[in-house]
Amino acid sequence: MPGILILATTKDGRLSRDTWELLTGARRLKEKLAEPVAAALLGTEVGAYVPLLFAHGADKVYRAEHPLLEGYQGDAYTLALHQVCERAQPTVVLLPGDVMGRELGPRLAYRLQAAFVGEFIDFDLDQASGRLQFTRQTYGGKAMAVVQPRVNSVVATAKLRTLEPAAQEEGRTGEEIRVDVALEASQLKTRLIGKVQEEATGINLGDAKIVVSGGRGVHGPEGFKVLEELAQVLKGAVGASRAATDAGWVPPSWQIGQTGRNVSPELYLAFGISGATQHVAGISGSKTIVAVNTDPAAPIFKVAQLGIVEDWKAVATAMIERCKELTRA
């Protein structure tokens, strides 16, 4: 039975926003391909999530539980998802374009002998041939490419924070299918031995309503302390451009852009960021972009809705005070 399969993922004990975005994509594909939507749910005890997946548009849920699926491990997830795919025989597999999906997607495509499309932002049926085709950014966000799978199955990662999260429909239900995955510890070639959290304000960048971000113009780690304070006041998260993470001013996990995180806040405040296309590629889902830069010719002003030509630090410092007053008022 062909179908569209998404990988459901959890974060802090809840289904992730990424899952709802993939379900939006899958539901749109269902309209075009007239194939059912299925979700693969991997983990140790994941039964509680099944009804929520039905409510958000899944027609089927493939539930695979195994002690080795506690948390993402590349080999275990590739093996398990491959086994789910052998059972489900999907024509399209959608994965999130995050660190996990970017690893898992091509590995799965390789094993399924499927086509692989990385980080699509849209898809459609080609008018002439009726073939499914994906649009993705290329050349560091300077251009768009249209790619068509030439085989009958495709694995694709979705650029996150591009699709709107799927809405819930009360009373919707579906079919749950248990998959007994065969996994041995000896098949795992890597092992997680440590993890360090680096979120500045305790708010996740991908979910933040407000993101305060700094770039090369911030000139050092001290400047980011100012931005952290502003983020605290605004109850937002702090991010950075690659220039700032490569310089070691802030951790690489703060990087926003093609390589790092995609964000889609209501408000994105860019301080001392010139606006290289690779950075802009990660913020295009933002509702309002505010740019503060001393250079009026900086490309960031081409994508911003509001701009200030000024030294970033003077503006950020004044904003901290002003916003404290406003939020008290």
Next chain:
Amino acid sequence: MNIVVCIKQIIDPETPMSQFAIDPRTKRQAPGNNPLVISPYDANALEVAIKLKEKQGAKVTAVSVGGATTTTALRSALSMGADEAILVNDPLLAGSDQRGIAHALANTIRKAGTYDLILTGCESGDWADRAVPAFLAEELGIGYVGYVTRIEVRDEQVVVRRVVEDGYELIEAKIPFLAAISSDETNTARYAKLRDIMTAAKKTIPVWKSADLGLDPERIGSGAAKVAITDVYIPVKESRCEMIEGNTPEEKAANLAVRLRELKLI
């Protein structure tokens, strides 16, 4: 320890938008007068390899699939500190998809000898679908982790630091192993010294063809590609930036705060 670094030569991704164009015939970036460079994260991967070599001794081999101009990128890798370089150049490979390129790289790595560590960039500066490293690990049947910034070798194992969404992880892996490298302050690519550039210029870079590598013709070239690129275009962007004015930075900040309040954003 034998380390292989896979690199790709691309048109400088820092090319400003004013110099950026798509060739309507090839559906690829028109080279124009823009310089050719090692794809940025591949240069970080080279740096990681050379640092390991300096720390504990290793032989570093740079390999690339590309045209004749790619020799320049490989020579840069040699001048940075790679010991050997191999170019895979064959018109039969033109139009290969990620699978075809990974097949060519895998056979090149096998032919070059034993390997312990294979490094690539985490994404290319041009196409960036991040598939080749994973496909290559699958071809070779070895462990794979992406977004690695640092590597430590301990006996027959490596411990890598991998950037994740909310911080970083430490992951232990058995050798042989493939890591796709992302950047941090410890792996910025070095500039080659003049003396090393001179030495690198004298080295021979062998050119291997599909037949030398025993490549499966069913898996390479555009005919074997499972994905076809049907169009590449520059999107039209329209946006108008409302500039917030004021006599002092404080006034501008205050005006911005008021405007954001009006828009119900703060």
